[in-house]
Amino acid sequence: MNRWLGRGINFGNALDALGGGSELPLDERYFDEVARAGIDTVRLPVRWSAHAEPAPPYAIDPAFFQRVDAGVRAALDRDLNVVVNVHHYHELCAAPDEHLPRFLALWQQIASHYADHCGRLCFELLNEPRGQLTAARWNAVLAQALAVVRDSNPERTVIIGSADMNDPGALPALAVPDDDHLIATVHYYAPFEFTHQGAGWVEGAEGWLGRMWGEPADENAVRDDLAEVAAWGRQQRLPLFIGEFGAFSRADMVSRARWTTFVRAEAERLGMSWAYWEFGTDFGAFDLQRSAWREPLRRALLG
Ligand code: BGC
Numbered sequence: 001m002n003r004w005l006g007r008g009i010n011f012g013n014a015l016d017a018l019g020g021g022s023e024l025p026l027d028e029r030y031f032d033e034v035a036r037a038g039i040d041t042v043r044l045p046v047r048w049s050a051h052a053e054p055a056p057p058y059a060i061d062p063a064f065f066q067r068v069d070a071g072v073r074a075a076l077d078r079d080l081n082v083v084v085n086v087h088h089y090h091e092l093c094a095a096p097d098e099h100l101p102r103f104l105a106l107w108q109q110i111a112s113h114y115a116d117h118c119g120r121l122c123f124e125l126l127n128e129p130r131g132q133l134t135a136a137r138w139n140a141v142l143a144q145a146l147a148v149v150r151d152s153n154p155e156r157t158v159i160i161g162s163a164d165m166n167d168p169g170a171l172p173a174l175a176v177p178d179d180d181h182l183i184a185t186v187h188y189y190a191p192f193e194f195t196h197q198g199a200g201w202v203e204g205a206e207g208w209l210g211r212m213w214g215e216p217a218d219e220n221a222v223r224d225d226l227a228e229v230a231a232w233g234r235q236q237r238l239p240l241f242i243g244e245f246g247a248f249s250r251a252d253m254v255s256r257a258r259w260t261t262f263v264r265a266e267a268e269r270l271g272m273s274w275a276y277w278e279f280g281t282d283f284g285a286f287d288l289q290r291s292a293w294r295e296p297l298r299r300a301l302l303g
Contacts, residue, residue: 004081004120005183005241007264007301008041008275009034009285015068016045016087016127022281024288026071030279033286035078037293038302042075043243043275044068045087045127048106058105065113076120083159083243083275084110085124093131096141103141107148115152123149124159124185124243128166135163135173143177150179159241161185166243168225171232183273184236185243186229188263190221195259198250199282213247213255219262226263230270242267246277249284253296260300276301 014024024030034042051064068084075082086106092099107125114121125145129138142160149158158181162170166187176182189195197208233240245263247256260276267274276297280288285297 003273004040005083005122005273005275006040007038008043008081008083008273009039009301010043010045010244010275010278011071011280012045012278012283013281014044015071016047018047018088024278024280026067026074028074030286031074031078031080033293034279035080037298039080041081041083041273041275042071043083043085043124044071044075045085047088048086048110049089049091049102052102052106052109054102056101056105058102058109060106060109072114072117072121076118079120081120081122083122083124084114085127085159086110087127089126090131092126093129093133096132096137100141100144104144104148107145108151111149111156112152119155119157122157122159122183123153124161125149126161128187129161129163130165133163135170138163139173139175143175146177146179155181157181157183159183159185159243161187161243168229171229176236176238182238183241184233184238185241187244187277188225188242189245190225191218194251194255195247197248199248209250210252211255212252214258218259222259222262223266226266226270226272230272233272240270240272242272242274244277245274246283249282253294257296257300260297264301 014026017023046068051061053059072082092103162174164170168186193208194211194213196202196205197211199205247259277283280286286293
């Protein structure tokens with residue numbers, strides 16, 4: 001399955017949108033663009049927690065379910081793989097005890113809803129656990145969520161990531177459940193001061209503007225980071241998926257393209273699948289206004 005995931009892209013800021021920023025309309029033609037460009041996988045971040053009841057039975061809004069269904073169907077109809085996750089469940093990270101029953105109820109509903117779908121649909125349990133979801137706490141929550149998914153989807157590929165916002169450095173603390181259908185994920189944004197320069201949601205990021213990337217030392221740092229990830233994967237006998245990597249639009253395009261090319265090529269050399277963050281908004285490889293790929297980024301990703 002990891003080989004199929006291959007080359008992917010995030011349809012970020014669509015079903016996960018927080019409001020207030022630029023949003024991606026989940027238009028069928030964007031799935032066409034992605035399939036035509038040679039991409040294998042769409043990662044579809046979904047903010048289920050904003051569309052479900054706050055109290056038992058925590059029912060997911062049927063109209064929202066239909067929007068997610070439309071995205072899943074648009075991908076599968078084009079022979080794309082699709083990764084559906086739970087994104088931006090910040091309340092769970094802030095108060096795991098209070099939100100655990102709701103998180104499990106969300107997965108129970110999502111998993112049974114999609115149980116009949118083909119193997120090209122994968123689940124990813126939680127985007128970027130953080131806060132009170134420390135590694136130890138997350139390991140326990142993850143095992144419970146996986147068990148809920150397995151009740152209805154015994155063989156579906158499930159993607160699991162480390163605590164600390166899927167930071168590669170947190171992989172050693174991840175307790176991998178005994179399960180034959182898992183892929184491990186990390187998010188790669190290093191050096192953060194380069195990839196997040198000027199990002200409005202990151203404190204201090206204005207001060208990083210102008211930072212370039214591409215010296216031999218920069219390349220060595222990425223090579224070392226990803227080699228460690230690969231070594232962990234080998235030791236755990238787990239395939240690896242870089243579920244997010246990308247550089248924000250305010251970084252200089254030459255450096256962005258260099259960094260993206262280098263990370264992508266290293267990932268592929270190490271046998272990892274990947275998904276660029278993201279298709280059409282603030283890290284956008286595709287320019288929605290011109291309805292065209294940003295050529296340096298398209299080339300960086302797809303050659
Ligand atoms: C978040 C986005 C953010 C991106 C890069 C994602 O996981 O959902 O809001 O833009 O990471 O920081």
